[in-house]
Amino acid sequence: MGQGYTLVSPLQLAMSYAAIANGGVCYYPRLVDKVLKQDGSPLLDEQGNPAAPPPRVRSDLRQEIPPDRIELVRKGLWKVVNEDGGTGGRARLKGVVVAGKTGTAQATERGHEENVAWFACLAPFDHPKYVVVVMVQGASGHGGEVAGPIATRILERTLAQDEGKFDMKVAWLTPAHHANPLQLIKAVAYHDAGGNLGSDDEEGADNAQGAAAQMASSDASPDVEPEADSQGSVRRRGSAPVVRTTSAAPQAPRNFFERLFGVRRQPAPAPPPPPPNRRRGTNTR
Incomplete structure (x- = not known):
């Protein structure tokens, strides 16, 4: 997920949202809740x-x-889904307050660019019981358009099953097939999603612009540094000797995922040693 150095799986993201939902405790995932007799x-x-x-x-x-701070994050997740203009407006449910966050990452597969649409949410907001994380690889739409409606359908039927209003039917389905497997998913919509109160506000494309390179003027005088002596000191004209010192880079604070999963950043490479002292010689013939 993402374009930076923080890479997480859907399961890790679900564990993180569960920690936000319960106030800061991250549990190991498990598949078996309880074992019952006949x-x-x-x-x-x-x-x-x-x-x-x-x-x-x-x-x-x-x-x-x-x-x-955890409550501040929870309120931010609530705004994404429930405030006008939020990117997760399509994840609203009638009678249930949902909080979540959309996300859109980019990937390249065999030279073909595609989006990876994400949506992670928790519900009900006041007393969270479920966390749902959906990742759709091969999307041209954003997280709110593609992954959001899928997460909403999962939440809708899970909550209905708790109330005895939905009976999950298991049936054999033929494998999905499409004439053009490289056709990307633009959006997901369910025809029977009557309880969905979502809006049409979605994520916009990222129009970030690159920084312009600044070049020195052509008439600028070169900055020539005098040579260092055997102790690594540099004496500038009309000034006291300047000693090169190497300061250790400050250690960056751990982010949320590193605190949960114990991931450590790779140590920064050591700075290169100072150049050796060069002695000026005379050319004799």
Whole structure:
């Protein structure tokens, strides 16, 4: 995800959003919630404990990040979906407050450029119960247009299943086939999405402009530095000796993902040594 140095998988992003939802605790993911007997009672081990192990904490950020900062992030996620002009407007649901964030990354596959559309959300906002992360690779639209409606459909049916209003039917489907597999997905829309209250406000293209290069004027005099002596000191005309010093680069603070997953940045390369002292010789014949 993204164009920078922070790369995360959909599962890692879901773990991060779960930590934001519960106040700063990141748990290890697991597939089994509980093990039941045929009569519906929990299966116990020899010590009388549930057979399924309890959730394990991976990282606890409550001592590093104040609660007001986590709440600030939660409010920002709420605005993305629920404020006019937000890029996640299509993720709104009737009767349920959703908070989330859209994202659009770029990728190149065999010389063909495409978008990677993202949408991550949590719901219900006041008492989060579910986190949904959707990544669609091979999109020409943005995260709010492509991934947002898919996440909304997952949330809509999951919440309805909790209330006993939706029965998931499992059926065999033929493999998807398209005459042009390189055709990119522009947007996702469901014809029966009557409960979706989304708007048409979506992410715009990134029109970032490159910085213009500044060139020195042609009549500028060259800046020639005198040679250093054997101790690495440089004496400028009419000034005291200047000693080259190498200061250690300040260590950058860990970002949110590095605090959760313990990723460390690679150490900066050591600066090159000062040039050797050159002695001026005389050419004799």
